[in-house]
Amino acid sequence: MGNESIVMRVLFVTGANRGIGLGLTVQSLERGDQVFAGCRSPEKASQLNRLQERHGDRLVVLPLDVTSESAITSAVETVQGVSDHLDILFNNAGIAGDKSPLGRLQAGEMLDTYATNAVAPFMVSQACLPLLRHGKRPVIASITSRMGSIADNGSGGWYGYRASKAALNMLNASLALDLADQGIIAVVLHPGWVRTDMGGQGANLSVDESVAGLLKVVDGLTQTDSGRFFDWRGKEIPW
Numbered sequence: 001m002g003n004e005s006i007v008m009r010v011l012f013v014t015g016a017n018r019g020i021g022l023g024l025t026v027q028s029l030e031r032g033d034q035v036f037a038g039c040r041s042p043e044k045a046s047q048l049n050r051l052q053e054r055h056g057d058r059l060v061v062l063p064l065d066v067t068s069e070s071a072i073t074s075a076v077e078t079v080q081g082v083s084d085h086l087d088i089l090f091n092n093a094g095i096a097g098d099k100s101p102l103g104r105l106q107a108g109e110m111l112d113t114y115a116t117n118a119v120a121p122f123m124v125s126q127a128c129l130p131l132l133r134h135g136k137r138p139v140i141a142s143i144t145s146r147m148g149s150i151a152d153n154g155s156g157g158w159y160g161y162r163a164s165k166a167a168l169n170m171l172n173a174s175l176a177l178d179l180a181d182q183g184i185i186a187v188v189l190h191p192g193w194v195r196t197d198m199g200g201q202g203a204n205l206s207v208d209e210s211v212a213g214l215l216k217v218v219d220g221l222t223q224t225d226s227g228r229f230f231d232w233r234g235k236e237i238p239w
């Protein structure tokens with residue numbers, strides 16, 4: 001990875017109202033970037049709304065349920081009304097899905113997890129391509145999980161979640177190859193085990209630590225990194 005310094009970026013973050021997505025939004029705004037922050041219920045996104053009072057036009061809060069194709073189209077149209085490009089797309093929105101033990105898993109719940117964690121980020125990426133093509137060293141960074149690594153699965157369980165993140169990783173592998181000649185870098189990033197609603201309070205990383213690492217990794221990416229699987233420190237994870 002290189003260390004190209006980039007001044008002001010235009011980002012799109014999904015699931016921006018809490019957890020890692022909120023952290024990505026906060027730190028990006030603090031360093032002077034412009035952020036389009038997607039969330040399911042902007043009227044309830046109190047922390048985003050407070051940030052907007054401080055950062056004004058540099059933060060645009062968008063309604064976006066990532067599983068809705070019409071919502072994705074509307075959100076991208078809103079971005080296009082404000083900016084002619086995107087530099088970084090963070091596909092962050094995700095769910096843990098059904099944590100039931102083996103024997104009680106439900107197909108519908110597993111499909112919902114796949115829809116949110118794998119299909120949705122792919123559809124958001126696809127819809128953002130026209131904007132990313134005009135970005136400066138554009139990056140699609142999809143927040144996956146080490147739990148999506150088949151090679152690293154030493155403890156089992158988490159069927160729907162693990163499979164959805166493995167699927168996200170595979171979708172990214174194709175995306176990276178298909179976008180190589182357009183200069184768009186596509187990576188999957190594991191944020192670490194982070195203290196959020198999903199990660200729980202016993203996790204070893206704060207949102208700030210994880211997000212600082214993720215932003216540093218994204219800043220340092222070059223075309224040769226496209227299609228790869230890194231953690232928040234830039235360490236490569238086996239598939």
Ligand SMILES: NC(=O)c1ccc[n+]([C@@H]2O[C@H](COP(=O)([O-])OP(=O)(O)OC[C@H]3O[C@@H](n4cnc5c(N)ncnc54)[C@H](OP(=O)(O)O)[C@@H]3O)[C@@H](O)[C@H]2O)c1
Binds near residue numbers: 014021092197
């Ligand atoms: N925390 C960890 O230790 C950890 C570890 C590995 C990977 N990750 C990944 O990191 C990402 C962020 O996780 P987190 O820990 O910040 O989780 P979180 O605190 O539970 O936040 C999840 C975010 O995703 C949003 N979301 C869920 N479904 C959505 C949908 N259909 N449309 C739009 N937004 C949706 C949520 O919005 P609502 O508020 O509307 O529900 C919320 O903003 C996820 O992809 C997760 O799999 C987390």
